[in-house]
Amino acid sequence: MAERFRVTYATLSDDDPRLHAGYETGVDLARTWLGATITGHISPGETEDVPSVEVTSPHDPGVVVSRVRTSTDRDIADAIAASARADRSWAATPWRDRLVIARRVAELISDRSNELAALMSMENGKNRLEALGDVEEAADMIRYYCDQMEANDGYDHPMATLNPAERTRSLLRPHGVWAVICPFNYPMALSAGPAAAALITGNSVVVKPSHHGAHTAAKLFECLREAGVPDGVAVLLPGGDEVGAALVAHPGVAGVTFTGSSAVGMSIVRDFGVDYPKPVMAEMGGKNPAIVSDKADLDAAALGVARSAFGFAGQKCSACSRVYVVAEVYEEFLASLVAVTESLVIGAPTDRDAFVGPVIDAAAVARYREAVSHAERNGRIAVGGSVLGGSTALPGHYLAPTVVTDLPVDDPLFHRELFVPLTAVAAVADLDEALRLANADPAGLTAGFFSREQSEIDRFLDRIEAGVVYVNRPAGATTGAWPGVQPFGGWKRSGSTGKAGGGRYYLPEFMREQSQTVVM
Template sequence: MTADLPRVTYSNIGADFGPLHDHLDRAIPAFAADWLGRAWTSRFATGPARNVASPIDPALVLGAFPESTPQDVRAAVASAKAGARVWNKSSLDDRLEFAARWRAALAEDKDLLAMAALFEVGKSRLEAMGEADEAVDMLDYYPGELRANQDYRRPMNQMVPGESSLSVQRPYGVFAVIAPFNFPVALSVGMLCGALLTGNAVVYKPSPDCALTGLLLAETLRKAGLPEGVFNLVLGGAAVGEALATDEGIDGVVFTGSHKTGMAIFRHMAGRPWMRPVIAEMGGKNPAYVTRNADIARAAAGVARSAFGLQGQKCSACSVVYVDSAVRDQFVAAFKEFAGKLVVADPRGREVFMGPLYSDATARRFEASVAQARAEGKVLFGGDRIEELAGNYYRPALVEMDGPSNLTRDELFMPFVVLRPVDGLEAALAEGNAVSYGLSAGIYTNDEEELRQFLEGAEAGVLYANRASGATTGAWPGGQPFCGWKGTGVGGKGGLGTWYLPQFMHEQSHTIMAI
């Protein structure tokens, strides 16, 4: 248990984490001894098992995990339909009592969930613990919103004497919950909160190589005591996800992942007899702006932390920084000094900031992008492989490009940030907005007019100013609603904020004449 240890919130970079590191020195090897290498079974995953290796070291086997067959997916959806007949009618008190039990289970198993994320994804210790802490806080925040809004029931205007009208929100039925690899705990819990707390049953699919986290999360829900069939787990890759999202028994999909996959789900739903809700977060480019009026040391630290935390494998990671030409040299010098002190190594170590890239495909994309930058621009820092380490370990890269390119427009999902020298904030905003994504953006300036210009002109849903902890990263439940604009998301309402839960319900009005 870590209740008496420092909590990680992504933003509290000045905290004394020494006691937590002491605890993790014992917890990490204990988790490896107790949980890694097992052969797992699951009710709706009866296909052949597959060994999954950790990105930390290809020789480190996480376990053998079965895959769901098409029949398993259909059976899981049928189970959810049966569970929905009970849970769709649950009262606010029923769901709040469940939320309290689930929070207790998550808090009890917080270490296990964090360690699973560390080994499955290659997260640093603090990133992994922060993710688990975030998941627990979601079970404080979202139930509080449900309670404060009285289950989103509203009395309406009385139109004639003796008549009453009420607006209520009703669950859709069954949601498919499809999670990504990079935040296997927090993003899974967030989407599950949205569906379950509003009265929907779910079929949940974790990322294919994050089955361990998915199975451990399923255990917390078992402890929380949901009625039979309300939560159902399937395991596997793209084929399983497609079978789940396209099953006729699914009433809605909540998804976090690539733009390509998200849009494929939308196209499928558009071809059905009526549209089902699709709540999707689909990536980002996330520019930062450093003006001539910035605190350069703070800007360098914030951009580096945001670009290279979790190996740049965050949808909110900063991957392009627009720097006023007047302070370009100062920024580059400060960035190199700060980034040069970041430790890239096996994330089980307490001093490590950045672990391995998640996959061979990411490593190939990183090497190709570094080669392109060498050919078309300049590599200012890093970009090389650390050969002495097993796994895909690379020094993060800062490159400079003379003009817009695919490197400044496309989501890369790796520790690679492009510097673009610009003459003034207006030109920088124009280029930074000229992308398909609109998740987050950040600025460093001590000028009030520049800050106003940024807040009014940046085309993104999550804006930060002068943050040393992360230029474009660090959202937290109840602190920063995480809402994607443009190609990032379509609902117009983000997770971690007050308007997330109503997306999982549709409105119904009750107009009743007194008898």
């Protein structure tokens, strides 16, 4: 087996030539996959006259990454029925046997990380380090969830007794058919992670990827099948929003994991479970603040903000899209942030030196244009503000990383999630004002803080309203969570359960408790 490189979202150095040689070999292989037709569960007689969506690369719209066949209503109904049948035997499979299969899936993903990451770069525009991190995060999530199942002895625990003749235990048991609705921006990690959690805990799973993640999801399913996940236990159902809506509406679906917009997530929370309450795990994005104290290392702060604001062109729910800086160091910090932003390399995501790749589609470009125009009317563009795509070198949806200033602190750009490479910076009087503004937004996913004074750090940690927080982190002010290291989940509008993926309380969300008392 070739030497395996461990790339995470905190990886800052990529100067080992063997890492790049492996990825570039993966690019050669992934290019042979381009143009494939992606299908999921197909019902008998449903192969003719079914529409498909042509998915092109955000780097170059002339490159067809895949043609995604849309799942029909009959496909969806048949897939859920097949999953329900398979679910009974899978739930009855000893959990240790399920872990053997899941760990095999993780190893297959890691073994294929170069080609899977290369495909992802072509499909959604992630640069090579971010794509490699996405793939390895998927594998590490599976390993971590297996370890958690083992550490908790399958969530089967003896309880106290009231009668010497009785034996009572508390047991967590699966719900049934679980739907996983995935976003484009983490097509491997946010497909594999929740799907594996559902499978490890004894549920069957139906996965609905984004169009711009369907090819990656199909490769994940190759790993699932090769590892020994039985037919029907895991089903792929590609398609658009209508397929996700059909899954949510289907009475045979017992639970839903959703990652996406607040509007869609809240509709699922409200509408899922008509006859009785059913579990919904919804991660609904963020408007993530960084706070820079006058006691901060300003160079570290500028690097951390830039990496979190402009990594993957700002298309992360954890992206740093607003920054509050104590006035005494505002100008110095802004100058440093502008310098770091100007140094970022914009290029094709498969290029070795590229940090900022394209945004996903023309709609993202339109949101950027609108935001830049608004900032020019109401504030100032400190750096960036240009649409760069359309050239020979950058034919796709490329945007300049942008820092905007001189806006009122209640301006919409401080509260609207854009998913583009743009962050807004404001001066504040002190830490108390920064915390008030940071917490005023209804989202509460991630937050960052820079200060070298412990009392300020303690105050930030005590008062910030976010599920994932970082202090003095140049690798990413608000981004970079890793399974088993930083559990990832939001507070307030950003999450529906208060429990975080990649953390020790995640697996129980896929199960329900049963107490069993037996008189001997």
